[in-house]
Amino acid sequence: MIIPWLKGLRFFHEAPLTWTLIAINLLFFFLTNGPQPEMSNLNKHEIKLAGRAYAMMHGKDVPADGSQLLLLGSRALRDNTFFARYRDFNPTQDTVALRSWQSKVDEFQRDLKKRPVDMFGLHGGEKHPGSWFTYQFMHSGAWHLLGNMIMLMIFGAALEALASSALLVFVYVAGGLFGAAFFLYLSPDTSAPMVGASASLSAVMAFYALFERKKRIKFFYFLSPSPGYWGDIYLPTLVVLPLYFVEDLAQYFSTAEEVGAAIAYTAHLGGALFGIALALTFRFLCRRSPRWEQILYASYSRSQPEAP
Amino acid sequence: MVFEDLSSLQKKPAQNDSRLAPVSDRILSVIVDFSLFWPLFTLLLSSILKKLQYRYYAAPESAEFWILLAVTVFGFGALTVIAQALFWSVLGATPGQMFFQLRVRSVHTGKAPTLHAALLRGLLFMFEIVLLGIPFLEVFSHPRRRALHDRAIDTEVVTLKEQGIQTPHRLEIHFIRSFFTMCLALGLVWSFATVSRFYASAVKGEYKETELTDAEYLCAEVPAREGSGGRLDAAMAMFLTGSLSLECLESETDFAFWKGEKEDQSWAALALAVAKSKDNAAKDAYLEQVCAKDDQGYACKLAKWWGSKEVEPAPANNVSWARLVMSVQRAEENGDIGTWKRELARVPSDFDLAEFLEVQKVKALWAEKKFEQAEGGYAVIWDQLSSRPQRELATRLCLSEITQDCSVKSYRYCQDLEASLKNSPQETVDADWLVALAEDKACRNAKDSEFLAYAKDLDPESDSSKLIMTLLPESGLSESTKLENLRSVAFKSGNPALQTRALFHLLRTSRHLSDLEKSQKVLASEGLPYQSELHAVFMKSAASMGFKVGPTKADRVPASSKPEPFGEDEP
Structure with missing residues (x-):
């Protein structure tokens, strides 16, 4: 086992914005994660029919295999183009099933819109402008929230201590917006809402990793209880990039569209690209003019050699 | 090196x-x-x-x-x-x-x-x-x-x-080398066991490939048949006899609808009408589709007959499995022994549902009151039947035993039914089987707290559930609630079998004249099983309460229900 390890918690006065962001995320979670509205479910037969309709809509061959139809049907139910056109699907084969199928899809679509993740998350369909911001504070579950908040505590606090709260909030929010834009650019028709602070945190992590690439992050390892087989190691901050972002890139390219993934890898990548671009820009500006260095290192002491 | x-x-x-x-x-x-x-x-x-x-x-x-x-x-x-x-x-x-x-x-x-x-x-x-x-x-x-x-x-x-x-350290060396020796020994044992297992499976023929062109659409259980309807005719028959799942039937109909010709689609619509027979709107919509797809085909004729609940025989066809099963089941429901036996003697040559035929023969013998022959047939086939046909047969005979005499200490067929349920508790349980067992316990006044576990998946508002809870001695329901339940099932249920059971108990327990009046109307208008027995109980109850009885359906015994000599297919 080898996991990143906090070297002590930063108190509120040391990282006020980090704690504020954590509090906002927690508040959002508790407000939106109560009892969920009941969803109508389509049965296997209806999902296959959705798959058939989807294939015909896109002029593709309808798979002969029932499992492939099910996968295509699941894909259809995550696609706004399907919801825009399913009422035009009017074959003459099983007209009885078709009538009940259309009303079930209507009901499914109505139920989707009642969910908090659809109201506050970001997706390719109709959305209000506020969802570009609210999605950054929504999470789909307790583990999702916990993972992101741990990362925020490590890297958010580190960036806030490095530079300033203003820079942290800029990187966080702008990174989230850029990540969302990247996500929608690559998946414009998706109806599955995206939630989570991951795009924002990717921007924070990438910025910090590139800007402080010589620093090291503490990891705790445990191989066995024997002495010498557990303890701390310090890995370069730059190792975060291949560990995290190359992994996201790899997962994005290796996920079949029909199967889909529960993680918006493109949002992570968009946020990371923004963080990398911003870090490189700042480095360039800092070399050219000390004024930028003053803006950036408003609260930073260069004598701190240790890891966050 | x-x-x-x-x-x-x-x-x-x-x-x-x-x-x-x-x-x-x-x-x-x-x-x-x-x-x-x-x-x-x-x-x-x-x-x-x-x-x-x-x-x-x-x-x-x-x-x-x-x-x-x-x-x-x-x-x-x-x-x-x-x-x-x-x-x-x-x-x-x-x-x-x-x-x-x-x-x-x-x-x-x-x-x-x-x-x-x-x-x-x-x-x-x-x-x-x-x-x-x-x-x-x-x-x-x-x-x-x-x-x-x-x-x-x-x-x-x-x-x-x-x-x-x-x-x-030398201890480290010794430990690791012992561990290697142990792993090697375990590996050899595992390899030997695995190879032996694969060999035994191969010898038993477990690796034979099934011949299926499209594994996801078509179910392996359904035989490939030529002729009108073909697979769907067989699939429908298998579904009606409980030997094919709904999912399989839907896969077959899906294939027929999207890949088949009009005739196949017509059969598919009929199969779905049968599958959705409990949803009247869907059933009627599919029945309409049958003839809309192909009004000249046999499926259309069969659909018209099946949908109308006619007492006349089904349209003639020597090869259709579904026709045979539907005719036999309808004859059984109507108590039409003549048609029942005639249909059982006209089995298509490739008909493969032997269990269905055997069970129907025993039931027909029982309905003809040839009890000895029926018991003999039962004893011969019982152990060879799979669980579902076993339970259906035992349910039928158990209810018949109870209807004849509700004072016996133990009912053989009811005990067999209960034993069959206990042998495979994880399988889906039909409400009819539970009603039979509840009747058994009510007659013997036997309390059985384990019985309720079988009924846990039933909808509490369903007629079956109401009847079961009314019959069970340990249900804890008040007498007035029990009467209300019996009235609800006897006068409003769409299930003739449940109506019959409810009427039996209502007629025996109710002291209200209004119940007798309504019972008389039900007996006069509905084609319920055990008509003569119901009539007898009704008359006894009416006499005890001084109720003036009008003519009932039991007074008009149809000619087709008279027992006829059995043909060559005696078990």
Whole structure:
């Protein structure tokens, strides 16, 4: 086992914005994660029919295999183009099933819109402008929230201590917006809402990793209880990039569209690209003019050699 | 070298004051290397992984999936071997090893291994992983901490740190060697057991391939048949007799609708009408579709007959399985023994539902009151039947026993039904079976707290559930609630079998004249089973309450229900 390890918690006065962001995320979670509205479910037969309709809509061959139809049907139910056109699907084969199928899809679509993740998350369909911001504070579950908040505590606090709260909030929010834009650019028709602070945190992590690439992050390892087989190691901050972002890139390219993934890898990548671009820009500006260095290192002491 | 080269010149190994690398550092360096290289390799193999993922969800048992899996594993293995070999030969260490200040060095020269040697080291490294990493444990027992992949090419892993690791303690060596011996012994036993098991399965014929053109659409249980309806006719018959699941039937109809001709679609619509017979709106809509698709076909004629609940025989057809099953079941419902027996004598030559035929013959004999013959047939077929036909037969005979006399201490067929349920408690339980058992317990006034576990999946508002709770001695319902339940089922239920049971109990327990009036109307208008028995109970109840009785349906016994001599198909 080898996991990143906090070297002590930063108190509120040391990282006020980090704690504020954590509090906002927690508040959002508790407000939106109560009892969920009941969803109508389509049965296997209806999902296959959705798959058939989807294939015909896109002029593709309808798979002969029932499992492939099910996968295509699941894909259809995550696609706004399907919801825009399913009422035009009017074959003459099983007209009885078709009538009940259309009303079930209507009901499914109505139920989707009642969910908090659809109201506050970001997706390719109709959305209000506020969802570009609210999605950054929504999470789909307790583990999702916990993972992101741990990362925020490590890297958010580190960036806030490095530079300033203003820079942290800029990187966080702008990174989230850029990540969302990247996500929608690559998946414009998706109806599955995206939630989570991951795009924002990717921007924070990438910025910090590139800007402080010589620093090291503490990891705790445990191989066995024997002495010498557990303890701390310090890995370069730059190792975060291949560990995290190359992994996201790899997962994005290796996920079949029909199967889909529960993680918006493109949002992570968009946020990371923004963080990398911003870090490189700042480095360039800092070399050219000390004024930028003053803006950036408003609260930073260069004598701190240790890891966050 | 693993094997000493006897032809080589005697050379002293290079003076080596290098410090042996700590094992923990080596393990950590592997973890760091994995964390660094895994995402990169995943990116390089992403197109294959995408196909593999799709196949995993679409067809995990297909040959394509296994081939893709093998290619993926080979790809990851090859990339690992090549990456490791390049780093070892050029830099003497992988990135993880460099981070922990480890180096791989030749025992003779003290330098990094050649590319050729490094490739061999990498291959053996992968081989050790395939063996679940057990050979790696040799780093704990070898004096120079060298596992197979090191000994094969004469390398060792050293540290550049000031302090290395000591050579293994003798206890460490002894423990690891004992562990290896144990693993080898277990491996041999497991290999022998696995090979024996596969051999036994092959001899039994478990690896024969089924002949299916489209495994997902068409169900293996349904036989391929020629002629009108073909598969769907058989599928419908199998569904009606309980030997085909709804999911299978829907797959077959789906295939027919989207791939078949109009005639096939007509049969598919009829099959769905049968499948959705409890939903009147859907049933009627599908029945309409049957003739809309093909008004000249046999499916249309059969649908008209089935949908109208006519007492006349079904349209003639010597090959249709569904026609046979529907006719027999309708005759059984109507108590029309003549039609029942005639249909059982006209079985299509390829009809494969032997259990259905056997059960129907026993039931027909019982309905004709040829009890000895029926009991004989029952005894012959009972053990050969699968669970569902067993329970259906036992239910029918159990209810018949109870209807004849509700004062017996034990009912043989009811006991058989209960035993059958207890033998396979995980299977889905039909409400009719539970009603029969509830009747049994009510007649014997037997309390059985375990019985309620069978009924846990029933809808509490359903007629079956109401009747069961009314009948059970331990239900705890008040007398007025029981009466209300009985009235609800007797006068409003759409299920004739349940109505009959409810009427029996209502007529025996109610002291209200209004119940007798309504019962009389029900008896006069409905085609309920056990008409004569119901009539007898009704008359007895009416006499005790001084109710004036009008003419009932039982007074008009239809000619077709008179027993006829049995044909050549006696069990």
